[in-house]
Amino acid sequence: MxxxxxxxxxxxxxxxxxxxxxxxxxxxxxxxxxxYKPTPPDLEVVVAKHAVEVKPVTYSLRKWGRTASADTNTDPAVLLKESRPIIVETDDKIRLLFEQSPDSVKCYLWEMDTGKLAYKGLKGYPLNLEESNVATGDYAMEIRAKWGNGYVLYNTRIIVHDDTE
The missing domain is CATH 1.20.5 (Single alpha-helices involved in coiled-coils or other helix-helix interfaces)
Structure with missing residues (x-):
């Protein structure tokens, strides 16, 4: 028992x-x-074997029913005035290495002096400034990447030189 x-x-x-x-x-x-909050994928910009990590500025993402967003409502040229530029030659290929491959990517160049949009919707992957006829100068580069769950804007400063001059 x-x-x-x-x-x-x-x-x-x-x-x-x-x-x-x-x-x-x-x-x-x-x-x-x-x-849990979704986080933007990391981006590394590679030019002539030099890599620079670029942080997200504005984003809106959703995952598993959760959302995260940030909005820096400032012109890229103003935002990057004090940042260290990436030096590129016009014939350099600019590779954008994302932590997760986006569905689409568009790049824009803004003049640092005036803050005006200089080049809209640069094409190519990797990005070829020579094919887009980009002139020498100091620019704020805005990279707009879209995924199925949202978008992210990255900004970095580049100085374009023409090595033939």
């Missing part, structure tokens, strides 16, 4: 431990989910 009672206690204990672990798992999962 004592032996049957012992088995019954063990079965009940196993049941309670299992239920407790499931409840603990649910609480931890909910806590993790409620704090």
């Amino acid at each position: 004592f032996w049957k009672w012992g088995i019954s206690v063990v079965k009940k204990s196993v049941l309670w431990v299992t239920i407790s672990l499931l409840i603990l798992f649910c609480v931890i999962s909910w806590s993790t989910y409620s704090r």
